[in-house]
Amino acid sequence: MTTHVGGLGHLSPRVWWGAAGVAVAGGAAWLATHSPYEAGHYPGCVLYAATGLYCPACGGTRATYELLHGHVGAAFERHPLVPPLYLAVALYLGYRLLRARQGRPVRTVVPSWLPVAIGVAVLVFGVVRNLPGAEFLSPA
Template identity: 45%
Template sequence: MTATTQRPAPPVHPRGFGALRAPGLVLAAAVAATTLVATVDPNQPGHYPTCPFLAVTGYYCPGCGSLRALHDLAHGDFAGAVARNPLMVLAAGGLVVAFVLWTRRLWRGLPRTWVAPPVLLYGLLTLVLAFWVLRNVPGWTWLSPA
């Protein structure tokens, strides 16, 4: 008597509208957050908490100015958003592209086949750290969110 080995069936990924539950929830949360920041002006004091890093050290963190940049983007002021936090504008663009690719992959029922290589992750970390340092260098006021 010989034992037969059967391979397990490959996982079936849902396709179409059934696969879009998670992207739909993410999109709803993003629209709600953007609507809140668009309607409640972060340029007016008292609406949002102060950056804890700025409050303790007096230096800008990489995220300082992000709410004001998002507010400007929501109102169509791209130049104002870049002036507040150019890194946030780049990150927002990257997140939109990643969201579209994720939704497209799920719609087609394809498995995830790509993972970010370490060099990309280290590159992003280096970019954020360099931005953090450079926006606090005297004379580089063009990177400050003020």
């Protein structure tokens, strides 16, 4: 017999997924109504402020804002990786939901090399977007 003392570990996965959904919806509602193009709503990028270089995430908030307003082309202009990232997340969550509704186990196998590959790809993107001739990758 296991005794659980305090914490939130006893909550069901359904509650965790529900809480995550509420948090995402709340964040999306805030972002949809508070433009990142207006000063004062969001903090600026520390790397850009200190060096003038774009970090790998620069433009991500503006890309998400554009997607929330249905401007897919503008989202790609602000950050070319954000729309495919959201598509991948939506497909994965759809897969999980479909499997759960079918009563089948969700099989998520992440190869050990994948997190390293993603990290390297993000770092390479961060460097390349600052090279001369790669202005199309800048969030401006």
